[in-house]
Amino acid sequence: MGPTDTRRSSERPRRYLADESVHLQVVLDRVERMREHGPDDLEPVLREVNESNVAFVPGARYAGITIMDSSGTVSTLGGTAPCARVLDDVQRDFGEGPCLSAAWQQHIIFVDDLTAEHRWPRFRDAALHRTPVRSTMSFRLVADDRQIATLNFYADTAGVFDDESIELGLLAATHTAVAWNMLQRDRQFRSALSSRDVIGQAKGMLMERYGIDAVAAFELLKQLSQQTNVKLTDVVARLVGDDRPS
Numbered sequence: 445m446g447p448t449d450t451r452r453s454s455e456r457p458r459r460y461l462a463d464e465s466v467h468l469q470v471v472l473d474r475v476e477r478m479r480e481h482g483p484d485d486l487e488p489v490l491r492e493v494n495e496s497n498v499a500f501v502p503g504a505r506y507a508g509i510t511i512m513d514s515s516g517t518v519s520t521l522g523g524t525a526p527c528a529r530v531l532d533d534v535q536r537d538f539g540e541g542p543c544l545s546a547a548w549q550q551h552i553i554f555v556d557d558l559t560a561e562h563r564w565p566r567f568r569d570a571a572l573h574r575t576p577v578r579s580t581m582s583f584r585l586v587a588d589d590r591q592i593a594t595l596n597f598y599a600d601t602a603g604v605f606d607d608e609s610i611e612l613g614l615l616a617a618t619h620t621a622v623a624w625n626m627l628q629r630d631r632q633f634r635s636a637l638s639s640r641d642v643i644g645q646a647k648g649m650l651m652e653r654y655g656i657d658a659v660a661a662f663e664l665l666k667q668l669s670q671q672t673n674v675k676l677t678d679v680v681a682r683l684v685g686d687d688r689p690s
Contacts, residue, residue: 463500464615470496471619475626486627490522493623497595497616498524503604504597504613506577508532509585509620510543512592518544527575527598534570541567546582547592553582554610557602578602581610583617585624595620646683 474492494507501507508528509521518536520529535541541564546553555561558578561568571577579599586593595617599605605613643665650661669679 463612464619467496467500467616468619468622471623475623486521489627490623491524493620494522494524494595497620498597500616501581501597501613502606502609503579503599503601504581504609505600506598508596508598510535510547510582510594510596512544512547514590521593525598527577528596530575531571531577531580531596531598534567534574538564538566538570540564541571542580542582543594543596546584546594546596547587551584552610552614553580554605555580556605559602576600579605581605581613583613585617585621593624646679649683 471493474489474496490509494509497507498504506523506525506528508523508525508531510532511519511521513519518532520532523529531541532543535544542553542555545563556579558568558572558580575598577598577600579602581597583595584592585595595613597605597609597613643662646665647658647661650656650664651658654661654664656664665679665683669675672679
């Protein structure tokens with residue numbers, strides 16, 4: 445190994461660390477901005493995150509996140525181009541494809557040349573016909589009882605994703621998973637606060653109407669929930685909503 449090779453070998457990890465740090469900061473900035481403004485819609489912030497993912501991963505032209513819920517419904521979030529949604533629609537229609545395989549079977553799925561792909565023939569034929577995509581990479585983001593999500597990268601040319609693309613794609617997926625978890629926790633927190641406010645209103649209404657204290661009002665709400673087999677939050681929402689003037 446000559447002097448030039450030695451220099452490149454020593455500089456490569458430092459450049460990766462610098463690139464990784466910058467990308468992570470960009471992702472966290474997007475999330476923090478959303479948390480400050482408090483929108484309920486994840487779509488715009490995840491699209492911005494994916495735009496930074498595309499810029500970060502060599503060869504990537506588009507990106508999107510595939511979501512599968514417990515009922516098997518497939519949807520798309522944060523797609524940077526219409527083809528991301530089209531490819532998810534194709535996978536949903538045929539029940540096969542790289543994103544679904546990454547979600548259910550393997551953590552990473554790599555397609556070097558879609559025209560030569562034989563693992564998902566129906567998906568391949570439809571994808572080739574309906575989109576310009578010829579290479580894909582899919583990385584599992586999250587997997588729990590409620591949903592499974594994958595981060596997907598797409599390119600219009602075969603053979604553009606190399607080992608560096610896969611390595612940086614994995615880093616991008618790790619950063620996106622951090623952002624995803626932060627966004628989900630924030631939404632859960634906001635939902636919990638909202639539910640608490642509505643429960644407080646419902647308790648106040650029952651206390652005033654029946655001359656009971658807060659504990660008794662809450663017990664009454666729980667009984668209504670159990671008797672009607674309706675979630676407590678839905679019971680109080682209906683109660684508060686029915687009492688408001690139309």
